[in-house]
Amino acid sequence: MVLKGTEAMAAPDEAARRARSDARTRQLLEAAARLMERSGSHGVSMQAVADEAGVSVGLIYRYFANKQELVQGVILGVLDDMARLIPAAVEPEEDPVRRMVAAFSAYCQVVDDNREAVLLTYRESNTLDEEGRRLIKDLEVKTAQPLGDAIQEALDQGLLVPLDARVLAYDLLLIAHSWALKHWYFAPLMDFADFVEHQAALMLSMAVHPDHRSTYADLFGTPA
Amino acid sequence: MVLKGTEAMAAPDEAARRARSDARTRQLLEAAARLMERSGSHGVSMQAVADEAGVSVGLIYRYFANKQELVQGVILGVLDDMARLIPAAVEPEEDPVRRMVAAFSAYCQVVDDNREAVLLTYRESNTLDEEGRRLIKDLEVKTAQPLGDAIQEALDQGLLVPLDARVLAYDLLLIAHSWALKHWYFAPLMDFADFVEHQAALMLSMAVHPDHRSTYADLFGTPA
DNA sequence: ATCGAATGAATTCTGATTCATTCGTGACTG
DNA sequence: CAGTCACGAATGAATCAGAATTCATTCGAT
Structure with a gap:
C-alpha cells in the first residue's frame, strides 16, 4: 500500500x-x-x-554537463527554429516555383531574425565533438529539405532547366546564410527586402525553363 | 666621421x-x-x-605582440595568397565571360588548396579587434575584385542579362567558399572538378544573355 | 666586449568545474 | 496543527588547469 x-x-x-x-x-x-x-x-x-x-x-x-553541452544546446535551438518555421512558410503555396521562392524567402527571414545565431553556428560548430557536429549537420540538411523538395517538384513538372536539385538547394541555403555571413558587405548595398527579392530573381532567371518564364514574370523584379 | x-x-x-x-x-x-x-x-x-x-x-x-596578432597574421597570409593568385589566373583570358569563369575557377582552386585556412577565416575573424576585422574585410573585397571586374566588362559589352555585378560577384565568392564551408555536404556528391564545372555552368546559365549563350556552349557542361 | 637574438622557467590570469553548505517545500507524526 | 524530517534545488567560494605573457639569463656573431 x-x-x-x-x-x-x-x-x-x-x-x-x-x-x-x-x-x-x-x-x-x-x-x-x-x-x-x-x-x-x-x-x-x-x-x-x-x-x-x-x-x-x-x-x-x-x-x-559542461560548457560544450551548453553551446551545443544554443546552436541546436536555432536550427530547431528553422526546422519549424520554414516548412510552415512553404506549406500554403501550391505552385512548385512559388514554393521555391517561399522557402527561400522564409529561410532568409529566419536568418535575418537570428543573424548573430547563424554566425554562431559557423563559428562554434567546430568546437563541438563529433557527435555534436553530426547532429548539427543533420539538422541543417533537414532545414534545406523543403527547398530541395520544391525544386525537385518543379523539375519533375518540367518547369526548370536541367540541374541538380541538391546542389541548387544548398547554394540557395548558403546565399540565405550570406545575409548573416556577409552582412557587412550586403547591408550597405541594399536592405533586407531588396536582398531577398534580388537573390530570388537571380535564382529564377537561372533556374526557370525559358518556356515558363512568362508565368513568373511578377517574381523577377527589376535588377540593376 | x-x-x-x-x-x-x-x-x-x-x-x-x-x-x-x-x-x-x-x-x-x-x-x-x-x-x-x-x-x-x-x-x-x-x-x-x-x-x-x-x-x-x-x-x-x-x-x-600577442596571440591575437599571430592569428591575424595567419588569416592575412591566406587572403594575401588569394589576392596574388587570382589576378594571375584571370589575366591570360581575353573574353570577359571566359575571364569570369577563369576567376571563379581560380577562386575555387585557392579555396581547395587552403580549405582549412578558409574555415579559419570564418571561425576566427570575430575574435580580432575592429582594426583587424577591417583589414580582413578590405582584403576579401579585394580578392573579389577580378571577378567583379570581369562581370562588369561582360555587362558593358551586353553579354549578360541585367544584374548587379557586386552582388553576383559576392554570391560566387561565397559559393567558392562553400567548397570549404560545406565540404562535408558537397564532397560526397561530387569531386572538386565536378563542383567547379557544375557551379560555373549554373552561373553562366543564370547570367549570360540568351542571345550569346551559343558562343559559350562549351562552358555549360551537362548537368544532372 | 657588446648587443641583439633566443631561451624557458616562473608568474599571472582567466575561467571552468567542484562541492560543502544552505534553502525551500512537501510529507509525516505526535 | 505545529514541529521536524527528508530531499532535491540552488548557492558561490574554493579549487584546478591550462595557457598567455614576462623577464632574468644565456648565446652567438661582429
Missing part, C-alpha cells in the same frame, strides 16, 4: 519536476544565446551566463 | 636584420597556420606554435 501510494504520487511529481526542469533549461539557453550571439562562446564565461540568467554558476552544471 | 661610419654600416646592417626578421616572421606564421588550420586558434597554444616552429615561446613575442 505504501509502495502503491508513493508510486501514485510519483507520476504527477515527476511531471511537475520535468516541467520546472524544462523551464530552467530554456531559461539558461536563452541567457546563453543572448550573450553568445553577441560575443561568441569563447567570449562568454559560465559566470556571465549565470548572471544573465539570474542564477548561480553551479546551477548550470545541474542542467548541462 | 665616426657618425658617418656607423651610418654607412647601418644601411646594410639594417637590411640584413630585416631579412632575418622577415624569415622568422614567415617561419612562425607557417607553423601557426599548419596547426591552426587543423584545430582553430583556440585549440593551439603559443607553446605548441613554438614547438612546431622549433623555437621557444618567448621568441614569438619578439615578433608578435
Whole structure:
C-alpha cells in the first residue's frame, strides 16, 4: 500500500519536476544565446551566463554537463527554429516555383531574425565533438529539405532547366546564410527586402525553363 | 666621421636584420597556420606554435605582440595568397565571360588548396579587434575584385542579362567558399572538378544573355 | 666586449568545474 | 496543527588547469 501510494504520487511529481526542469533549461539557453550571439562562446564565461540568467554558476552544471553541452544546446535551438518555421512558410503555396521562392524567402527571414545565431553556428560548430557536429549537420540538411523538395517538384513538372536539385538547394541555403555571413558587405548595398527579392530573381532567371518564364514574370523584379 | 661610419654600416646592417626578421616572421606564421588550420586558434597554444616552429615561446613575442596578432597574421597570409593568385589566373583570358569563369575557377582552386585556412577565416575573424576585422574585410573585397571586374566588362559589352555585378560577384565568392564551408555536404556528391564545372555552368546559365549563350556552349557542361 | 637574438622557467590570469553548505517545500507524526 | 524530517534545488567560494605573457639569463656573431 505504501509502495502503491508513493508510486501514485510519483507520476504527477515527476511531471511537475520535468516541467520546472524544462523551464530552467530554456531559461539558461536563452541567457546563453543572448550573450553568445553577441560575443561568441569563447567570449562568454559560465559566470556571465549565470548572471544573465539570474542564477548561480553551479546551477548550470545541474542542467548541462559542461560548457560544450551548453553551446551545443544554443546552436541546436536555432536550427530547431528553422526546422519549424520554414516548412510552415512553404506549406500554403501550391505552385512548385512559388514554393521555391517561399522557402527561400522564409529561410532568409529566419536568418535575418537570428543573424548573430547563424554566425554562431559557423563559428562554434567546430568546437563541438563529433557527435555534436553530426547532429548539427543533420539538422541543417533537414532545414534545406523543403527547398530541395520544391525544386525537385518543379523539375519533375518540367518547369526548370536541367540541374541538380541538391546542389541548387544548398547554394540557395548558403546565399540565405550570406545575409548573416556577409552582412557587412550586403547591408550597405541594399536592405533586407531588396536582398531577398534580388537573390530570388537571380535564382529564377537561372533556374526557370525559358518556356515558363512568362508565368513568373511578377517574381523577377527589376535588377540593376 | 665616426657618425658617418656607423651610418654607412647601418644601411646594410639594417637590411640584413630585416631579412632575418622577415624569415622568422614567415617561419612562425607557417607553423601557426599548419596547426591552426587543423584545430582553430583556440585549440593551439603559443607553446605548441613554438614547438612546431622549433623555437621557444618567448621568441614569438619578439615578433608578435600577442596571440591575437599571430592569428591575424595567419588569416592575412591566406587572403594575401588569394589576392596574388587570382589576378594571375584571370589575366591570360581575353573574353570577359571566359575571364569570369577563369576567376571563379581560380577562386575555387585557392579555396581547395587552403580549405582549412578558409574555415579559419570564418571561425576566427570575430575574435580580432575592429582594426583587424577591417583589414580582413578590405582584403576579401579585394580578392573579389577580378571577378567583379570581369562581370562588369561582360555587362558593358551586353553579354549578360541585367544584374548587379557586386552582388553576383559576392554570391560566387561565397559559393567558392562553400567548397570549404560545406565540404562535408558537397564532397560526397561530387569531386572538386565536378563542383567547379557544375557551379560555373549554373552561373553562366543564370547570367549570360540568351542571345550569346551559343558562343559559350562549351562552358555549360551537362548537368544532372 | 657588446648587443641583439633566443631561451624557458616562473608568474599571472582567466575561467571552468567542484562541492560543502544552505534553502525551500512537501510529507509525516505526535 | 505545529514541529521536524527528508530531499532535491540552488548557492558561490574554493579549487584546478591550462595557457598567455614576462623577464632574468644565456648565446652567438661582429
